[in-house]
Amino acid sequence: MVAPAMVWELRTVGGSVRRSLTRSGPERYTAVQSLKAAGAALLAWALTGWWWHAPLALLAPWTALFLMQSTVYRSLVAGLQQFVVVVLGTLLAALAGVLTDSTMGALAVALPLTVLLGNYARFGGQGLYAPTAALFVIAGGSYGPVALGHRLLETAVGAVVGITVNALVLPPEHARRVRQLRTQLAMESGRLLDDAAGHFAHGEPGDGPGDWRDRAQWLGDILTELREAQRWSQESNRLNPGRHMRRSAGPDDSPGLPDTAWYDLTDHLSGLTRTLTDLDARPDDLPAEALRPLPSLLHGAALVFHRDAAAKTGSGDGGAGPDGPYDEDALATAWRARDELLAALPHTGRATSTGAALSVDTERLLSALARALAPEARAV
Numbered sequence: 001m002v003a004p005a006m007v008w009e010l011r012t013v014g015g016s017v018r019r020s021l022t023r024s025g026p027e028r029y030t031a032v033q034s035l036k037a038a039g040a041a042l043l044a045w046a047l048t049g050w051w052w053h054a055p056l057a058l059l060a061p062w063t064a065l066f067l068m069q070s071t072v073y074r075s076l077v078a079g080l081q082q083f084v085v086v087v088l089g090t091l092l093a094a095l096a097g098v099l100t101d102s103t104m105g106a107l108a109v110a111l112p113l114t115v116l117l118g119n120y121a122r123f124g125g126q127g128l129y130a131p132t133a134a135l136f137v138i139a140g141g142s143y144g145p146v147a148l149g150h151r152l153l154e155t156a157v158g159a160v161v162g163i164t165v166n167a168l169v170l171p172p173e174h175a176r177r178v179r180q181l182r183t184q185l186a187m188e189s190g191r192l193l194d195d196a197a198g199h200f201a202h203g204e205p206g207d208g209p210g211d212w213r214d215r216a217q218w219l220g221d222i223l224t225e226l227r228e229a230q231r232w233s234q235e236s237n238r239l240n241p242g243r244h245m246r247r248s249a250g251p252d253d254s255p256g257l258p259d260t261a262w263y264d265l266t267d268h269l270s271g272l273t274r275t276l277t278d279l280d281a282r283p284d285d286l287p288a289e290a291l292r293p294l295p296s297l298l299h300g301a302a303l304v305f306h307r308d309a310a311a312k313t314g315s316g317d318g319g320a321g322p323d324g325p326y327d328e329d330a331l332a333t334a335w336r337a338r339d340e341l342l343a344a345l346p347h348t349g350r351a352t353s354t355g356a357a358l359s360v361d362t363e364r365l366l367s368a369l370a371r372a373l374a375p376e377a378r379a380v
Contacts, residue, residue: 024176032170037068040165044158054154055147056140063158068166071174073238075166079159081126086155089114089133094143096134103138110134167241174232181226183312185262188219189269190305196276197298200291212277216270223266226259256308261372268368272361278354285354286345293340297362300334304369331369338362 020027041061049057063082069075089110096109114134118127137143137151166172192215257265279285307330341362345355 026177029172033068033070033172036165036169037065037162039169040064040068040162043165044161047161048154048157055150056136056154059136059151059154060158060161063155064162064165067159067162070172070232071236071238072163072167072171072241073235075163078124078126079163081123082129083152083155083159085118085123085126085130086133087152088117089130090137090148090151092117092130093134093137094148097138097141097143103141106138107135110138171236171241173236174229175236177229178226178233179312181222181229182256182259183309185219185222185226185266186257186305186309186312188215188222189265190302190309192216192219192269192273193298193302193305196273197295197302199280200276200298201295210277212273213270216266216273219266219269223262226262230259256311257369257372261368264368265365265372268361268365272365275354275357275361279358282354286358290341290344290346290355293337293344294358297334297337297341300330300332300337301365301369303330304334304373328373331366331373334366338366 016027020031041064044060044064045057048054048060054060063086067075067079067082069078092113093106093110096106096113097103100106100109111131111134114131117123118130120127123130133151133155137148140147140151192212196212283291338359342359345359
């Protein structure tokens with residue numbers, strides 16, 4: 001049982017290493033940030049330990065190592081938080097040492113206070129360094145002004161080195177993740193509708209995929225991840241000297257469907273897939289002539305999503321872009337198919353509720369696409 005797990009783990013790690021070397025992505029980002037953290041720690045040690053011969057030089061690389069945050073802005077905020085926390089922890093430890101004149105007594109007094117201080121919400125994740133700084137001071141056994149000044153200066157050097165390296169050496173940005181998620185949203189939406197269209201065009205009653213609802217809910221998860229990535233992207237541009245040298249993908253500069261449209265689109269896709277799943281389970285609810293236009297309707301909507309994904313990746317076919325006639329023609333085809341479906345729907349009997357649900361859900365989806373494709377929507 002252990003061997004297969006180890007083989008799987010080694011393959012997973014090997015795949016991550018390979019991806020970090022061959023293409024941009026989270027693996028390469030992690031590798032770059034890790035190497036930057038190691039480089040910042042080495043530089044901080046070279047300044048304080050090798051050149052300055054500071055009495056507790058390890059504080060500088062220790063601080064630099066943990067200030068390699070996901071954004072330059074976060075590094076600066078974390079650096080300020082950590083320095084304040086270290087100052088407070090150092091002063092409390094020195095006071096406890098002077099009052100008790102005992103290592104054990106100083107620990108008994110300082111650690112409860114610094115741990116409580118570290119849990120103060122304003123310090124965030126940096127609060128942990130209050131008791132850590134107290135331990136360094138008490139273990140060192142020297143509470144004089146010179147010794148304390150050295151510790152604070154070493155911490156400050158590490159903070160400056162960590163922040164500077166993160167800001168000037170390949171400063172992190174998260175715009176690429178935003179673009180990837182936007183493309184994934186459009187691509188998966190198109191695939192979902194294409195699969196449903198293919199099933200109702202060629203499938204036998206009852207053999208439709210059972211994961212349509214799960215895939216539609218997954219689109220909502222991707223949208224949530226996109227919102228988080230946008231927040232990181234906006235933060236990564238703050239105080240980032242590299243933002244003018246890189247192509248940034250903020251909320252307004254992506255071609256195709258605007259981000260604000262996806263809240264309605266994912267909701268309507270989820271409603272439509274529920275109706276289609278119910279219809280697939282009860283194919284006799286609607287007559288065959290009413291279902292005949294459905295694949296064309298679904299495929300026309302899918303084309304709009306596919307075209308949006310192509311626009312976001314830059315793989316479109318020239319003039320038929322998201323601002324050209326391609327999307328409007330595909331959407332017009334979907335609307336015509338919906339008109340044919342409505343004309344064929346019976347208005348009495350058991351099919352009434354099923355037909356009404358299908359009519360409402362398709363109208364909502366196509367209307368949301370029409371609003372998203374409008375020039376004023378793209379300009380938002």
